[in-house]
Amino acid sequence: MKIYNHFSEFKRLSNAVATIGTFDGVHYGHQKIINRLCELAKSTGGESVILTFFPHPRLIIDPENQDMKMINTINEKAKILAGLGVDHLIITPFTRDFSNLTPQDYIKEILVETIGIKQLIVGYDHRFGKDRKGGLTELEAFSGRYGFEIEQIPEQDINDVAVSSTKIRQALLNGKVALAAEYLGYHFSLSGRVIKGDKIGRTIGFPTANIFIEETYKLIPSDGIYAVTVALNGGLYKGMAYIGQRPTINGMTRNIEVNIFDFSQEIYGQDITMNFLQFLREDVKFTGLEALKEQLHKDKEATLSYFEKAP
Known part of the structure; x- marks a missing residue:
């Protein structure tokens, strides 16, 4: 074309x-x-x-x-x-x-x-x-x-x-990424560059890639945890994405992060694409990092369970 x-x-x-x-x-x-x-x-x-x-x-x-x-x-x-x-x-x-x-x-x-x-x-x-x-x-x-x-x-x-495009936007803004995929015929995605974060995820066993979306007009789904696939360097990985202000650590800005399963490469400055498959839960403020860590283990289990059952 x-x-x-x-x-x-x-x-x-x-x-x-x-x-x-x-x-x-x-x-x-x-x-x-x-x-x-x-x-x-x-x-x-x-x-x-x-x-x-x-x-x-x-x-x-x-x-x-x-x-x-x-x-x-x-x-x-x-x-x-x-x-x-x-x-x-x-x-x-x-x-x-x-x-x-x-x-x-x-x-x-x-x-x-x-x-x-x-x-x-x-x-x-x-x-x-x-x-x-x-x-x-x-x-x-x-x-x-x-x-x-x-x-x-x-x-x-x-x-x-x-x-309609309006229905799809509303579904995404409500976190209904699976419904949006039914309307679209493909999974909604976010693409951006990996930037440096504060590395808190590493301290609790869940390192994340922080994503910068350059296009300010791009729709971002509602805050929460999602099961995603991540396209990077020609490979496709499973993972769970987070969108939100990180209330447990009193975050001030809305972040987009992804924990890529079975992955340990340094990818700062690289472009990645996340395909949103399933909404797992809303963003929640926990009592501290230990409580957050406990929940993230449950989130990972839920994500892996989703992939096992997915067609």
């Missing part, structure tokens, strides 16, 4: 089959649209194109509301889309000027003159252009003039999936 970070990098295609959207999470509902996109491109000898936006349009249109977090970073999204067989991904910088394009200018300047669409696939509720005034009616009105066809994914097909 070829990735373009601006329209200026993209060379107009002679037979583009395109779809448009933020596709946060690239969940089952999104996958129905994308699979149809790739299928149609292949059957017509065209090339599949996804036009997506960064940052999320809502953060630009409603700058006062910065609380919205994304299921995927832009790199994670690109990786998933590549795995689905998409030929071209255009990541459009979403700006005020872009949001003020009229529906007609959007169709003419972006879809026709820049991308070269011959076929456009949209969801039943797709909106575009200034104040989201553009929709299927506007697309149909200009399709004949500009020589492209439209295929709309019916509402029933999308609703049969019974999933």
